[in-house]
Amino acid sequence: MLGLTNKRVFITGAASGIGRATAERFYKEGSELVLIDMPTLEAAELQSLFPNKMTYIQGDVTTLDVQNKIKAEAEKGIDVLVNNAGITRDATLLKMTDEQWDSVIAVNLTAIFKLTRLAAEKMKAQGRGGVILNAASVVAHYGNFGQANYSATKAGVIAMTKTLSKELGKDQIRVNAVAPGFIATPMVAKMPEKVLTMMEEKSPLRRLGKPEEIAAAYAFLASDDAKYITGTTLNVDGGTILG
Numbered sequence: 624m625l626g627l628t629n630k631r632v633f634i635t636g637a638a639s640g641i642g643r644a645t646a647e648r649f650y651k652e653g654s655e656l657v658l659i660d661m662p663t664l665e666a667a668e669l670q671s672l673f674p675n676k677m678t679y680i681q682g683d684v685t686t687l688d689v690q691n692k693i694k695a696e697a698e699k700g701i702d703v704l705v706n707n708a709g710i711t712r713d714a715t716l717l718k719m720t721d722e723q724w725d726s727v728i729a730v731n732l733t734a735i736f737k738l739t740r741l742a743a744e745k746m747k748a749q750g751r752g753g754v755i756l757n758a759a760s761v762v763a764h765y766g767n768f769g770q771a772n773y774s775a776t777k778a779g780v781i782a783m784t785k786t787l788s789k790e791l792g793k794d795q796i797r798v799n800a801v802a803p804g805f806i807a808t809p810m811v812a813k814m815p816e817k818v819l820t821m822m823e824e825k826s827p828l829r830r831l832g833k834p835e836e837i838a839a840a841y842a843f844l845a846s847d848d849a850k851y852i853t854g855t856t857l858n859v860d861g862g863t864i865l866g
């Protein structure tokens with residue numbers, strides 16, 4: 624057992640892909656879930672997936688309204704925050720609009736800062752430590768054509784993770800990131816087939832990753848088995864980064 628039973632686990636972007644798989648994994652571990660996502664058709668479905676152990680906050684993590692709702696829920700207790708929500712708005716430099724740049728920074732970086740700040744404040748007050756987990760990406764390490772905005776946020780997440788682990792360690796709050804390779808989710812389904820085939824070939828395992836393989840990394844890093852791990856970024860990429 625990973626020691627996650629009855630832990631209060633907050634997951635952003637939980638309606639789809641990696642966030643959904645992460646919610647399923649923590650639910651199986653017996654955690655109490657607070658799930659956050661945009662209003663989607665899956666809301667009702669999400670409610671029924673996690674009977675009795677789930678609170679759903681619907682809305683945009685970049686808004687003060689949703690941040691306040693998360694804060695109110697955190698007041699009831701928070702042990703783990705998984706900052707998973709993320710978006711892509713791809714374009715090469717000369718074609719990238721300010722809106723594309725700003726929206727990706729707002730969701731992938733600024734919202735993580737704000738939610739981590741409110742979670743850490745409560746974790747510190749509780750005095751029982753806590754875990755912050757951030758979604759990075761392999762593109763933080765090697766860049767990606769058409770993703771100046773996205774890759775900058777993911778590299779920013781890794782640097783922020785290191786800094787916050789230094790600041791929060793004395794309160795036994797651990798901060799780690801996971802850098803997925805290419806994982807078969809709706810986000811990646813938007814990419815051209817030939818790019819996906821190229822990505823499969825880039826991995827020594829010759830396949831894309833599965834959302835539950837990222838969820839497993841989050842569960843491990845949240846668990847007592849990882850209680851001496853902080854400030855790190857775990858690559859879960861089938862070896863893609865080896866080039």
Ligand SMILES: NC(=O)c1ccc[n+]([C@@H]2O[C@H](COP(=O)([O-])OP(=O)(O)OC[C@H]3O[C@@H](n4cnc5c(N)ncnc54)[C@H](O)[C@@H]3O)[C@@H](O)[C@H]2O)c1
Pocket residue numbers: 635636637638639640641642659660661663682683684685707708709710730758759760761802803804805806807808809810811
């Ligand atoms: N899929 C991959 O290959 C891959 C690789 C590296 C990193 N990641 C990262 O993993 C995370 C999850 O990716 P995914 O592939 O599951 O994506 P996804 O698009 O399938 O799911 C992302 C979820 O986040 C939600 N979301 C987006 N903006 C939001 C906002 N402002 N407020 C609240 N919710 C919001 C979406 O509604 C969606 O449900 C992202 O941070 C992504 O950058 C994914």
